[in-house]
Amino acid sequence: MVAAVTRGTQTLLLTVTGAVLVRMAVGDTYLRYVNSWMRWPLIACGVLLVVLALVDLWSQDDAPADDHSEGSHVPRAAWLLFVPSLVFFLIAPPALGAHFAERAQTAALPTEPSSEVVLPDLPEGDPVPLLMDDLVMRAFYGGDTLEGRRIELTGFVSKGPGDGWYVTQFGMNCCAADATVMRVTASGVEAPPVDQWVEVVGTYVAGTGADGRTPPELAVEQLELVEAPKNQYR
Amino acid sequence: MTARTRPETRPAPEDARASGRAGLQIYVVLAVLAALLLSQQWLVPRLDHPAVATWSTIFVAIVVQSVPFLVGGVLLAAVIATLLSERALRRLVPANPTLGVPVAGLAGVALPGCECASVPVASSLMRRGVAPSVALTFLLAAPAVNPVVLVSTAVAFPGRPEVVLARFLASLVTAVAVGWLWLRFAGRVPLLHRQRSHDHGEGAARAFLGSVRHDFIHAAGFLVLGAMIAAAINTFVPREIIDSVAGNALLAVVSMALFAFVVALCSEADAFVAASLSAFSDTAKLVFMVVGPAMDVKLASMESGQFGGAFAVRFVPLVLVVAVLSACGMGWWLL
Numbered sequence: 001m002v003a004a005v006t007r008g009t010q011t012l013l014l015t016v017t018g019a020v021l022v023r024m025a026v027g028d029t030y031l032r033y034v035n036s037w038m039r040w041p042l043i044a045c046g047v048l049l050v051v052l053a054l055v056d057l058w059s060q061d062d063a064p065a066d067d068h069s070e071g072s073h074v075p076r077a078a079w080l081l082f083v084p085s086l087v088f089f090l091i092a093p094p095a096l097g098a099h100f101a102e103r104a105q106t107a108a109l110p111t112e113p114s115s116e117v118v119l120p121d122l123p124e125g126d127p128v129p130l131l132m133d134d135l136v137m138r139a140f141y142g143g144d145t146l147e148g149r150r151i152e153l154t155g156f157v158s159k160g161p162g163d164g165w166y167v168t169q170f171g172m173n174c175c176a177a178d179a180t181v182m183r184v185t186a187s188g189v190e191a192p193p194v195d196q197w198v199e200v201v202g203t204y205v206a207g208t209g210a211d212g213r214t215p216p217e218l219a220v221e222q223l224e225l226v227e228a229p230k231n232q233y234r
Numbered sequence: 235m236t237a238r239t240r241p242e243t244r245p246a247p248e249d250a251r252a253s254g255r256a257g258l259q260i261y262v263v264l265a266v267l268a269a270l271l272l273s274q275q276w277l278v279p280r281l282d283h284p285a286v287a288t289w290s291t292i293f294v295a296i297v298v299q300s301v302p303f304l305v306g307g308v309l310l311a312a313v314i315a316t317l318l319s320e321r322a323l324r325r326l327v328p329a330n331p332t333l334g335v336p337v338a339g340l341a342g343v344a345l346p347g348c349e350c351a352s353v354p355v356a357s358s359l360m361r362r363g364v365a366p367s368v369a370l371t372f373l374l375a376a377p378a379v380n381p382v383v384l385v386s387t388a389v390a391f392p393g394r395p396e397v398v399l400a401r402f403l404a405s406l407v408t409a410v411a412v413g414w415l416w417l418r419f420a421g422r423v424p425l426l427h428r429q430r431s432h433d434h435g436e437g438a439a440r441a442f443l444g445s446v447r448h449d450f451i452h453a454a455g456f457l458v459l460g461a462m463i464a465a466a467i468n469t470f471v472p473r474e475i476i477d478s479v480a481g482n483a484l485l486a487v488v489s490m491a492l493f494a495f496v497v498a499l500c501s502e503a504d505a506f507v508a509a510s511l512s513a514f515s516d517t518a519k520l521v522f523m524v525v526g527p528a529m530d531v532k533l534a535s536m537e538s539g540q541f542g543g544a545f546a547v548r549f550v551p552l553v554l555v556v557a558v559l560s561a562c563g564m565g566w567w568l569l
Binding site: 014038 | 274
């Protein structure tokens with residue numbers, strides 16, 4: 001049998017939860033879980049929870065018999081509110097990586113027929129840095145705009161079929177639970193360890209990724225191991 | 235009032251030993267937390283497994299994403315509970331519940347929030363004397379038909395306004411149909427109401443903060459439970475199982491409803507996920523988008539905490555069935 005959550009413990013629960021939310025949002029840790037615009041809502045929310053706890057401490061001093069008043073009895077499920085804070089401190093969940101990439105949904109491709117879409121030419125520069133979603137979409141529409149150019153792409157390493165590997169990145173709408181995966185097959189170089197962030201320079205292999213089922217392929221000429229960016233999602 | 239109120243169970247206050255132990259609890263909890271944090275160096279390497287990391291990331295993500303919306307919901311619930319006058323509430327909600335149900339459905343358009351926000355709001359409405367069926371309609375409609383959800387659906391399905399329309403209508407029909415069915419057949423189902431003596435001695439500010447604090451702690455534990463289950467499904471069930479049923483029309487609809495129930499996504503995000511499930515028919519995708527905001531494992535958990543188990547075992551299946559039928563009907567008609 002689990003003990004009922006006393007008022008004092010409830011105050012602790014609010015303080016810990018609020019402090020964790022603020023801690024997460026003040027650094028960049030929150031970017032592993034949610035969108036960047038969530039920073040201020042999270043800070044406001046964390047501060048509010050701490051304030052609620054403080055107000056309660058103060059009013060308990062006022063009336064010591066308060067423990068038996070209304071509102072102090074909550075379901076035992078309230079204990080579970082400790083779990084996210086503990087998981088946050090003990091496991092320190094990283095941003096999603098190669099393990100989830102193998103099981104995540106592939107990002108949705110546009111549904112307009114290619115006849116209605118005019119893609120702008122790639123910007124100047126050699127190699128030209130390209131975002132993963134841009135590359136996948138251009139390849140899906142036939143890849144004409146990619147041909148003859150050296151492309152620079154950033155992502156983390158995930159395992160492909162056989163010895164193959166992908167340069168990978170997650171797209172995110174609300175939070176990491178709805179993350180969809182975008183991949184580009186990297187050919188021509190040995191796979192670095194999974195979850196390692198890499199910057200590759202290579203040329204698009206014509207015709208790959210046009211059916212929307214298999215990822216586009218990049219013939220890699222140059223591979224550099226890099227630090228993971230602050231926000232690892234697209 | 236059709237709902238019964240249950241007296242609060244509380245530890246006998248006259249038992250001095252019990253209350254002494256209750257006073258000790260916070261110190262025990264503090265000690266355990268401190269011990270866990272001190273053993274962090276030892277624990278972290280032992281928990282270092284990719285599946286555990288993925289589960290914990292998704293779990294923390296769902297909680298972190300939902301908590302601000304839950305706080306928004308309990309703030310609005312506290313406004314309804316302490317600041318909104320009886321007269322204003324009368325004017326907003328028609329006295330006749332049969333009429334109140336569709337009004338509540340349309341009122342849902344005005345509250346752009348996640349589904350977790352609407353549970354405390356619905357509970358607060360009921361406590362203020364709004365008929366349960368009307369409050370439940372609002373609970374179902376608010377997360378499903380608001381502008382944010384409709385815009386994100388339009389973005390996820392570009393050039394296909396009929397999908398947005400079908401989603402709007404199917405969700406609205408679900409909310410109103412459940413409200414009317416509840417009014418007609420389930421008036422006597424006991425609803426758990428937390429009784430609250432309104433201390434008129436305390437100031438409005440104190441009452442407001444007390445309401446926010448109480449509602450938040452009350453709902454958050456169940457939110458965490460739902461998030462744990464949803465993260466486990468996301469991490470441990472292979473996608474192939476979900477994908478392999480897409481071919482069969484009936485199986486596809488049933489599995490999409492089930493999928494929406496267990497993954498418990500935000501209603502603002504589910505359209506993008508639905509759009510990415512390219513193997514499924516449009517009707518199956520619509521089922522996913524209509525069931526998700528109306529009922530999922532996180533909501534079922536929160537509702538059984540808020541309104542009681544007897545309520546949840548009736549309400550959860552009713553909503554699921556109505557949502558699937560309504561989505562299939564709209565899908566057949568519009569898509």
